[in-house]
Amino acid sequence: MKTTTIRLSGILLLLFTLLFTACKKDNLTSDDLMTVIVNEEATVELSKANFTTKENGLVKATGGNYYEAGSMEYIVEGTTEAIIEFKEGGNCNLNKNGSSFSKSLKGKSKKNKKFTKVILSPIVKVTGCQWIVQGIIEYYDDNNNLLATIDFGNGTCDEWATKTFPNNSKPAVTFSQDDWFKK
Numbered sequence: 091m092k093t094t095t096i097r098l099s100g101i102l103l104l105l106f107t108l109l110f111t112a113c114k115k116d117n118l119t120s121d122d123l124m125t126v127i128v129n130e131e132a133t134v135e136l137s138k139a140n141f142t143t144k145e146n147g148l149v150k151a152t153g154g155n156y157y158e159a160g161s162m163e164y165i166v167e168g169t170t171e172a173i174i175e176f177k178e179g180g181n182c183n184l185n186k187n188g189s190s191f192s193k194s195l196k197g198k199s200k201k202n203k204k205f206t207k208v209i210l211s212p213i214v215k216v217t218g219c220q221w222i223v224q225g226i227i228e229y230y231d232d233n234n235n236l237l238a239t240i241d242f243g244n245g246t247c248d249e250w251a252t253k254t255f256p257n258n259s260k261p262a263v264t265f266s267q268d269d270w271f272k273k
Contacts, residue, residue: 130222133193133212134164134172134184139223139247141166141216148176155210155228156180156195162212174212182212205237206230219247221267 141164148160157176164172172186180196195209206229213225222242229237236256243250249266 130213130225130227132215132222133182133195133209133225134174134186134214136164136166136171136214136216138166139216139219139245141171141214141245143224143245151178151180154180154208156208157182164214180208204232206232206234210239213242214245216245216247221247221249222251223247 144163144165146161146163148157148162150156151158158178158180159176161173161175163170164174172184174193175183175185176195177183180194182193182195184191184193195212196207208228208230209225210228211224211226213227214223215221216223224245225242226239228239231237238256239254241252241254243252249268250264251267252262252264254262
């Protein structure tokens with residue numbers, strides 16, 4: 091009787107293992123997207139939080155949510171620390187410390203090629219703060235369906251960001267960037 095029970099248990103364990111390892115996994119899990127979100131690179135890094143932003147002649151692209159003209163000026167303690175000049179095609183120039191750098195505001199996410207992103211508002215990090223403090227990004231799947239919009243806040247050095255879904259199909263979720271850094 092013991093041998094039959096052990097064999098039956100072994101067969102069930104084998105079938106269970108095959109069932110879960112042979113199934114095609116969903117390529118678009120929430121954890122994958124969250125990993126991409128918290129590993130986003132900054133568009134601009136500033137010396138301190140509590141900066142102000144001055145928008146100058148911003149123009150959104152026809153049929154797109156990203157800016158294609160105008161600029162955003164980042165002011166820290168009364169001094170302009172960086173200026174982002176928006177260009178056609180989802181590109182921008184970052185002018186900081188007398189240097190100019192070209193950046194793309196849309197394209198495949200570097201950490202995970204499953205998602206396309208469009209940066210609606212530049213991603214800002216500040217010295218001495220481990221989190222993204224400001225920026226809005228939309229993430230799309232390979233069929234160009236909007237998956238989620240992430241808003242990283244107003245420039246305050248805190249861990250919180252808000253994830254919203256297209257057409258309010260699900261309630262908005264406020265999440266801690268810390269929770270995802272630990273994964």
